[in-house]
Amino acid sequence: EAQVTQNPRYLITVTGKKLTVTCSQNMNHEYMSWYRQDPGLGLRQIYYSMNVEVTDKGDVPEGYKVSRKEKRNFPLILESPSPNQTSLYFCASRVGVGEKLFFGSGTQLSVL
């Protein structure tokens, strides 16, 4: 089954403790992206990747890092999480320009 898999689904952590949210897709998509969803703000793009070793900033990249060492994986790294990064995070992938995005089920992160 074609899918985007994120882990974990829920994560509670404390300020400053490094964490990684994993994302994997099995559709051989070149493009992958991370979003955060906050009430009243919709989804905002954090980072995206056009292919292996090619990444770029979205609209809200501060406090986040990403890497793309393999085509299928695109982890999101928070090196020193802060409470304002408490949010619902989604990973997405796409087969080509102009095509729809496939989303993972989301990761609810709480930073205390």
Add this chain to the structure above:
Amino acid sequence: AQSVAQPEDQVNVAEGNPLTVKCTYSVSGNPYLFWYVQYPNRGLQFLLKYITGDNLVKGSYGFEAEFNKSQTSFHLKKPSALVSDSALYFCAVRDLRNFNKFYFGSGTKLNVKP
């Protein structure tokens, strides 16, 4: 700046009645527009898209959307609502210059009552 706006936080409609979820866009050119739906505890699912051509776009689950260039709108519609259509709906636009960037609206919660 490119953006989309969803003016209604919530839309309430009775089952069997037509529904409309509104979206307006702000781009200086020909937009690529999308609608996605989010069910509770799930990721977003694609409903339909407009790139070019016919202004009335048909999508999944009986939904359609009408592109109106003069009013810069892309409203989502369905002739007869189902209780199972209750969900959060997002309008999105792709950046005209950077095809890798997308801008989403704030979302509209659709409540369909039996």
